[in-house]
Amino acid sequence: EIVMTQSPATLSVSPGERATLSCRASQSISSNLAWYQQKPGQAPRLLIYGASTRATGIPARFSGSGSGTEFTLTISSLQSEDFAVYYCQQYNNWPLAFGQGTKVEIK
Amino acid sequence: EVQLLESGGGLVQPGGSLRLSCVASGFTFNSYAMSWVRQAPGKGLECVSAISGSGGSTSYADSVKGRFTISRDNSKNTLYLQMNSLRAEDTAVYYCARDKGYIGYPSDYWGQGTLVTVSS
Numbered sequence: 001e002i003v004m005t006q007s008p009a010t011l012s013v014s015p016g017e018r019a020t021l022s023c024r025a026s027q028s029i030s031s032n033l034a035w036y037q038q039k040p041g042q043a044p045r046l047l048i049y050g051a052s053t054r055a056t057g058i059p060a061r062f063s064g065s066g067s068g069t070e071f072t073l074t075i076s077s078l079q080s081e082d083f084a085v086y087y088c089q090q091y092n093n094w095p096l097a098f099g100q101g102t103k104v105e106i107k
Numbered sequence: 108e109v110q111l112l113e114s115g116g117g118l119v120q121p122g123g124s125l126r127l128s129c130v131a132s133g134f135t136f137n138s139y140a141m142s143w144v145r146q147a148p149g150k151g152l153e154c155v156s157a158i159s160g161s162g163g164s165t166s167y168a169d170s171v172k173g174r175f176t177i178s179r180d181n182s183k184n185t186l187y188l189q190m191n192s193l194r195a196e197d198t199a200v201y202y203c204a205r206d207k208g209y210i211g212y213p214s215d216y217w218g219q220g221t222l223v224t225v226s227s
Contacts, residue, residue, distance in 0.1 A: 036152075042219075044152065044217055046213055091211055096211065098154070
């Protein structure tokens with residue numbers, strides 16, 4: 001079973017600044033990595049799949065990179081609506097596994 | 108517009124059963140795998156089960172294997188999750204989600220979730 005580890009647990013960022021979130025897989029998952037955003041009381045929203053492909057309607061300020069075991073989600077200039085919890089998910093093998101999440105909060 | 112509407116959640120005693128339903132609209136239902144993902148209160152996300160578009164292939168998390176059964180009725184555009192032998196640790200919001208094509212792919216549309224509480 002693949003374990004996903006995200007860091008940091010909480011990231012304090014000022015609006016307009018860049019945010020960099022990390023995700024590590026316990027074994028290689030190629031590029032089978034997705035990122036989701038979840039706001040309080042809402043369902044998750046798919047942001048990125050294939051490690052770097054933005055989902056439909058996702059703004060260009062969201063970008064993903066990495067392969068193998070190390071992955072990064074970058075938000076180039078944080079907007080007020082971007083403060084949320086972000087999860088990575090591997091879909092290389094069943095069971096699909098999520099990381100524990102990174103909360104991006106206002107500094 | 109893709110819409111997923113879950114129902115069937117509620118309060119159930121340990122050892123009890125519950126069946127969740129998810130009615131889909133806005134897309135060709137039988138062309139997509141579907142998943143159930145749960146989130147315990149204040150916790151992260153867990154993929155519980157998934158089913159292929161035809162219904163011929165299913166997958167389960169170890170935590171629910173042998174207790175939960177996923178199924179679908181493509182004539183009714185409806186996904187189901189039969190949950191038996193429920194435990195306190197099954198308490199969570201259960202989301203229905205459409206997978207990006209095949210079973211085991213990421214989920215690109217999600218319902219708003221239905222809360223299942225297992226307690227005496």
